[in-house]
Amino acid sequence: GAGVSQSPRYKVAKRGQDVALRCDPISGHVSLFWYQQALGQGPEFLTYFQNEAQLDKSGLPSDRFFAERPEGSVSTLKIQRTQQEDSAVYLCASSLAGFGRMNTEAFFGQGTRLTVV
Amino acid sequence: AQTVTQSQPEMSVQEAETVTLSCTYDTSENNYYLFWYKQPPSRQMILVIRQEAYKQQNATENRFSVNFQKAAKSFSLKISDSQLGDTAMYFCAFMKPIIQGAQKLVFGQGTRLTINP
Numbered sequence: 001g002a003g004v005s006q007s008p009r010y011k012v013a014k015r016g017q018d019v020a021l022r023c024d025p026i027s028g029h030v031s032l033f034w035y036q037q038a039l040g041q042g043p044e045f046l047t048y049f050q051n052e053a054q055l056d057k058s059g060l061p062s063d064r065f066f067a068e069r070p071e072g073s074v075s076t077l078k079i080q081r082t083q084q085e086d087s088a089v090y091l092c093a094s095s096l097a098g099f100g101r102m103n104t105e106a107f108f109g110q111g112t113r114l115t116v117v
Numbered sequence: 118a119q120t121v122t123q124s125q126p127e128m129s130v131q132e133a134e135t136v137t138l139s140c141t142y143d144t145s146e147n148n149y150y151l152f153w154y155k156q157p158p159s160r161q162m163i164l165v166i167r168q169e170a171y172k173q174q175n176a177t178e179n180r181f182s183v184n185f186q187k188a189a190k191s192f193s194l195k196i197s198d199s200q201l202g203d204t205a206m207y208f209c210a211f212m213k214p215i216i217q218g219a220q221k222l223v224f225g226q227g228t229r230l231t232i233n234p
Contacts, residue, residue, distance in 0.1 A: 033221060042121075042208050042224030043162070056221070089160060095220075106222065108154075108162035 002026075004109035006092050012115045013082045021077045021112045025094030032075050033106065034067055037089040046090075049075060082116045089113050119144045119211050123225035130199055131233050137184075138194045138228050140209030146170075149213050151185065152222065153194045156206040165207070168192065196230075204232045 005024040013019050025032050031050055035043035036059075046065070048056040051072035060067070064083075069075040079086055093106040120143045130136045142151070153165040168176045168185050175183050180200075184193045196203055209225040 031220075035222075040227075042210075042226050043222070044224070045221040048221060059221075091160075091162065093162070105164055105167070111160045113160070 004092055004094055004107050006090075006109035006112050008112060009110065010113050010115075012117060015082060015084060015116055017082050017116075018078065018080050019082055019114065021079075021090050021114070023075045023077070023092030023094075023109060025073065025075070025092070026096075026107055027073075029094035029096050029107075031095045031097065031106075032069060033093045033095075034075070034077050035091040035093065036061075037091055037111070039088070043091050046077070079114075082114075084116050087114055087116045119146075119149075119213065119223045121209050121211050121223055121225035123209055123228050125228045126226070127229045127231070129231040129233060132199060132201060134199055135195060135197050136199055136230065138196075138207050138209075138230065140192045140194070140225055142190050142192065142209070142211050142225075144190070144211065144213070146213050149211060151183075151192045152210040152212065153181070153183070153192075154208045154210060154224075155203075156208060156227070157204075162208070166194065199232045201232050201234060203230065205230060 007022045033048050034046040037043040045059040047067045049069040064080045066078045089111040091111045093108045095106045122141045149170045151168045154162045155165050156162050166176050166178045166181050180197045182195045206227045208227045210222040
């Protein structure tokens with residue numbers, strides 16, 4: 001596709017519900033990142049994939065958060081048993097380069113705004 | 118750990134004026150990258166300009182330029198001849214070039230810039 005696509009754009013979940021957020025990166029991009037952006041704050045790193053391998057998940061806030069990219073393209077961020085503090089915009093970004101090459105530009109999607117009520 | 122600080126939560130100027138957004142960062146690294154991203158209401162993060170720390174020359178992109186002071190760890194963004202379309206949140210971001218690992222962005226808290234007609 002022409003850019004990074006995320007769906008849904010908005011999601012309202014009841015506390016305790018499981019949610020799945022989808023990211024379609026730019027075709028051919030090796031690296032894929034997920035960021036969490038709380039209201040009025042800058043994005044914070046959650047996790048990183050190089051192709052299908054999840055190489056860094058140090059930013060995931062709890063074991064309720066799980067991400068996958070099984071075929072090295074589309075990625076899904078899953079949040080189990082959602083809590084109110086999970087309310088945020090979830091941004092996905094992709095970039096062309098992988099290990100050993102500089103990722104000097106990450107392309108972002110429009111994010112999914114998750115509201116937990 | 119790296120930190121990025123934007124001390125101006127909000128700024129407002131008249132159309133065609135020049136505005137400067139401030140950013141400071143803290144790192145012990147000698148080689149790194151700095152970025153300014155724009156986030157309009159659509160939520161998509163758009164790269165405005167980037168600077169490699171090893172380059173002494175300040176980066177410029179049309180109406181956008183930076184004042185990079187490495188010793189002071191300061192990285193300000195100047196927008197000349199501001200336009201209504203420049204209205205957005207602006208985020209300063211830091212990236213450490215890692216050969217093996219997630220080249221993740223560390224963002225500041227953002228500055229909300231409003232250009233008034």
